[in-house]
Amino acid sequence: MSSFLRYLSFPPFAPCLAALLLLTPRAHAQNAIFLSEGKIEFERKINLYAQLENDNSWSDLQRKTMPQFKTSYFNLLFSHDKTLYRPGRDNTDNNKLWEQPAEQNVIWSDLADARSISQKKVFEQLFLVQDSIRTIRWKITDENRVIAGFACRRANAIIMDSIYVVAFYTDEIITPGGPESFTGLPGMILGIALPHEHLTWFATKVEAVPVTAAELTAPAKGKKLNNATLKQTMQESLKDWGTYGARYIKATML
Numbered sequence: 001m002s003s004f005l006r007y008l009s010f011p012p013f014a015p016c017l018a019a020l021l022l023l024t025p026r027a028h029a030q031n032a033i034f035l036s037e038g039k040i041e042f043e044r045k046i047n048l049y050a051q052l053e054n055d056n057s058w059s060d061l062q063r064k065t066m067p068q069f070k071t072s073y074f075n076l077l078f079s080h081d082k083t084l085y086r087p088g089r090d091n092t093d094n095n096k097l098w099e100q101p102a103e104q105n106v107i108w109s110d111l112a113d114a115r116s117i118s119q120k121k122v123f124e125q126l127f128l129v130q131d132s133i134r135t136i137r138w139k140i141t142d143e144n145r146v147i148a149g150f151a152c153r154r155a156n157a158i159i160m161d162s163i164y165v166v167a168f169y170t171d172e173i174i175t176p177g178g179p180e181s182f183t184g185l186p187g188m189i190l191g192i193a194l195p196h197e198h199l200t201w202f203a204t205k206v207e208a209v210p211v212t213a214a215e216l217t218a219p220a221k222g223k224k225l226n227n228a229t230l231k232q233t234m235q236e237s238l239k240d241w242g243t244y245g246a247r248y249i250k251a252t253m254l
Contacts, residue, residue, distance in 0.1 A: 025121070035173045037079040037208045040148075040190070041088055042179045044072045046196035047102060048062070051247070070097055074105075076179060076199075078188070079211040081112040082219075083177035101251035102180070108218035109133060110184060111176055118181070119219035121181065122234060122252060128222030129230055136184045138167070142145065147190040148203040155185055160253065166193040180254055 025055035049068045076106055085107040106119040111133070118129040136157045143154035145168050152168035159165055167182060168191035178189025179201040190203040225233070238245030 009223050018254050021230075032213075033172060033208075035206075035208055036175060037211045038077075038078040038173070039209050039211070040078070040188070042074045042076060042201045042205045043076060043201075044103075044179075045069050048097070048196050050198035060211050063222050066097065067093070070094060070100065072103055073204075076177065077176040077211050077215055078109075078173075080175060081110065083107075083109045083111070083175065084216050085109075085179055102254060104132055104201075105180065106191060107181060109177060109181075109183065110214070116181065117218040118253060119222050120230070126222040127222045127230055128219065129227055131226045132222060133183055134181050136165075136182070138185055140185075145191065149201075150190060150206065152190055157228045160250070163250070163254075164196055165192060166195065167191065194254075199251075216231060 005181035020178075030175060031230050047068060048070055056235045067161045071091055072094060073091060074085055075088040077084045077086075085105070085106060087106070101122075102120070104119075104121040107116060108118070109116045113166070114127075116131060116133050116135045118131075120127050120129060134239070136159060138155040141154045141156065143153065145152045147168055149169070150170040150172050152170045154170060155167045157165045157167070167185065167189050169178070169185040169187045169189045173188035173190075174186060175188055178185070179192060182189050182192055190206075191221040194200070231249065233254060238248060241248070
């Protein structure tokens, strides 16, 4: 089994809920705690080796000089029906690695009105994408995991016609949001894996902290457009970039 597949076996994360539990033991079953506001840290991990050509001598050299995975961190602030996903703490291990698409994303979501405002950097240009929230047809399964101390249930879906998504959500956090633009389950999504894209997001900790309206302000800088126009703009700009261009567009549109 490859190291990436071992990673996708989703080993449970160690609980990190000191701020939530205070001096009280973790409640179970009928005494479960249900959160409607707080802060979640997500670890975003991408398999860099999977992006390389298998039979290329330059790719073989790159495998010897760089790590297999690139890990970055994002914070998700949530309060009732609103969320804000944005870059979190730095990982100094990434200083010598090239920037990947979507590493600077800031995404504000109004779940009640099903709309979002996303700030996305595409090479050196900043876009402000204003659109409705993506509708995802989830299929909930009986598989369970514990992530960041919360009992989660698995759901599967297909987005953008061909991208297979595995999600784990908890109904102990009642805001139905998640990292990036993943929403639509009956609770907060704490884990996402895109196996064929070699990309995952998993919560490392959840903090039960008050979140003010000022902290949930939507991004405002960038050239305004919607998702369809952004995709068309990138397709026109990257039409001669082959596999790399297609992968870049897909990653940006997630």
